[in-house]
Amino acid sequence: MSHQPIKKIVIVGGGTAGWMAAASLSRFGAGKAMSITLVESTVIGTVGVGEATIPSIVHYNHTIGLDELEFIRATRASFKLGIQFENWHKQGTRFFHPFADYGVNFNGIEFQHYFYRLKKNHPAENLHDYSIACQLAKHNHFAQPRETPNNPLADYSYAYHFDATLYAKVLRELAIGRGVIHIDEKVESVHQREPDGFIESLLLANGEIIEGDLFIDCTGFKGMLIEETLKTGYENWQDWLLCDAAVAVQCENTQEPTPYTRVTALDAGWMWQIPLQHRMGNGYVFSSRFLSKESATETLLEKITGKPLTTPKPFSFQAGRRKKVWNKNCYALGLASGFLEPLESTSISLIQTGITHLLTFFPDMSFDQVMINEVNRRHQHEMERIRDFIILHYKLTQRDDTEFWRYCQAMEVPPSLQHKMDLYKSSGHILQHEPEAFEKSSWLSIYHGFGLVPTRTDNRIDHVSDGDIANQLTKIKNVLDQAGRNAMSHGEFIRKHCVAPDFEQ
Numbered sequence: 001m002s003h004q005p006i007k008k009i010v011i012v013g014g015g016t017a018g019w020m021a022a023a024s025l026s027r028f029g030a031g032k033a034m035s036i037t038l039v040e041s042t043v044i045g046t047v048g049v050g051e052a053t054i055p056s057i058v059h060y061n062h063t064i065g066l067d068e069l070e071f072i073r074a075t076r077a078s079f080k081l082g083i084q085f086e087n088w089h090k091q092g093t094r095f096f097h098p099f100a101d102y103g104v105n106f107n108g109i110e111f112q113h114y115f116y117r118l119k120k121n122h123p124a125e126n127l128h129d130y131s132i133a134c135q136l137a138k139h140n141h142f143a144q145p146r147e148t149p150n151n152p153l154a155d156y157s158y159a160y161h162f163d164a165t166l167y168a169k170v171l172r173e174l175a176i177g178r179g180v181i182h183i184d185e186k187v188e189s190v191h192q193r194e195p196d197g198f199i200e201s202l203l204l205a206n207g208e209i210i211e212g213d214l215f216i217d218c219t220g221f222k223g224m225l226i227e228e229t230l231k232t233g234y235e236n237w238q239d240w241l242l243c244d245a246a247v248a249v250q251c252e253n254t255q256e257p258t259p260y261t262r263v264t265a266l267d268a269g270w271m272w273q274i275p276l277q278h279r280m281g282n283g284y285v286f287s288s289r290f291l292s293k294e295s296a297t298e299t300l301l302e303k304i305t306g307k308p309l310t311t312p313k314p315f316s317f318q319a320g321r322r323k324k325v326w327n328k329n330c331y332a333l334g335l336a337s338g339f340l341e342p343l344e345s346t347s348i349s350l351i352q353t354g355i356t357h358l359l360t361f362f363p364d365m366s367f368d369q370v371m372i373n374e375v376n377r378r379h380q381h382e383m384e385r386i387r388d389f390i391i392l393h394y395k396l397t398q399r400d401d402t403e404f405w406r407y408c409q410a411m412e413v414p415p416s417l418q419h420k421m422d423l424y425k426s427s428g429h430i431l432q433h434e435p436e437a438f439e440k441s442s443w444l445s446i447y448h449g450f451g452l453v454p455t456r457t458d459n460r461i462d463h464v465s466d467g468d469i470a471n472q473l474t475k476i477k478n479v480l481d482q483a484g485r486n487a488m489s490h491g492e493f494i495r496k497h498c499v500a501p502d503f504e505q
Helices: 015-028 056-063 068-075 111-121 132-138 164-177 224-229 293-303 347-360 369-395 403-410 415-427 440-449 466-486 490-497
Strands: 008-012 035-040 078-080 082-086 094-098 159-161 181-184 187-192 199-204 209-211 214-217 234-236 245-251 261-266 269-275 280-286 313-316 320-322 330-332
Touching: 008 015, 008 209, 015 035, 015 056, 015 164, 015 347, 056 068, 056 159, 056 347, 068 164, 078 490, 082 132, 094 132, 094 440, 111 466, 132 466, 164 181, 187 224, 214 224, 224 330, 245 293, 269 293, 280 293, 293 313, 320 369, 330 347, 347 369, 369 403, 369 415, 369 440, 415 440
Parallel strands: 008 035, 008 214, 035 181, 082 261, 214 330
Antiparallel strands: 078 159, 082 094, 187 199, 199 209, 234 320, 245 280, 245 313, 261 269, 269 280
């Protein structure tokens, strides 16, 4: 059977999503056999506040050929070991979500079972003592993991904080250098072919017509192709995720950047603080049902730690997902595919996995519906699991000081999440049906941080004595404590290896 290959890919919209797609596709398709054209209007601009990531970004940058240290310098990035949550469980509390496992699994049994056995007799035991990322973050230190197969404690991940606008610029230069055609012009209309409704071409404001075989929609919340043209539909999740607005502002750094993001629960949502080499990114994500944009802006400006560098920028959103990420010959990426608030920094990760799904099931001109259905299923699964993970942060709170937090405590959650919570509480087991964006250690971080403790541990460790468990865990704790203390400071690591040219001494 012959398959007619795709010859023309058209990406509509730039920003992080558009240029990530262009950079990835250009590694495989740009050239005589396939053209890749990216159409954007720089007059329209982008949302452009996504500056924190999860560890998958390290792999993505490697696959498209970015040198890590050059990327860090060019985007004025800092490193990210995880996220520090403040005032989420209760006022005055904090906990850390690291990009690392806790301890090690013994005899095929997950570490938390041993930890909670020990904690029954030693209530002061702290789960953070058993994570290298937590220990580094505690001291504001950073070290890159080395390949040490004989030391599983050294196996941890990290991500970055970076300037999203500068990142898009790096990707743009890379993609154009590989043959991607860049057109800076507004799209006036989209033309569909008869009788199947596939997208055939774009009419630009200058009168030019851009034809394509595969169209990638990176036009943000409005979804010019996937929604305005193809009427794909949107599934709203705001009954569980109340936050529907945010205001963002950049300010001067008042101290060396921390190797983690800070997220602080406020009266009607939460505030992010993302440290870069040259500035601090700040924002208040809130529910417009409980707080006005004006009050949110006032609160944000009161809480930032340095002199504002920009005018506060408000925007609105609707938590949810597009009912299909792939419809006919249109593939949606980024905000066009759906939106989940940036509490766990998943926006760029979702772009990355969307690109991975497209490359894995890259179509020919037949646009096999079986492959399209599988990509839509994977996207739906990933979005729902991340949705559940974020809802968990709100549901488990014990804050009752505002109407917003009282609503979160009382709300019913999706059955998929309720089952996970119930299973963990009854047995200590962390459920995952297939690969998810967040691994079991991340779920453990949130369960533990909010005080959800299993009522029992795995019965396979019943024969292990308390003394043996204490001895093993003490060894782990001592090793990690020493490693955290002895590592280089985060600021010193950046100055030594990857300081941005503007800040070299």
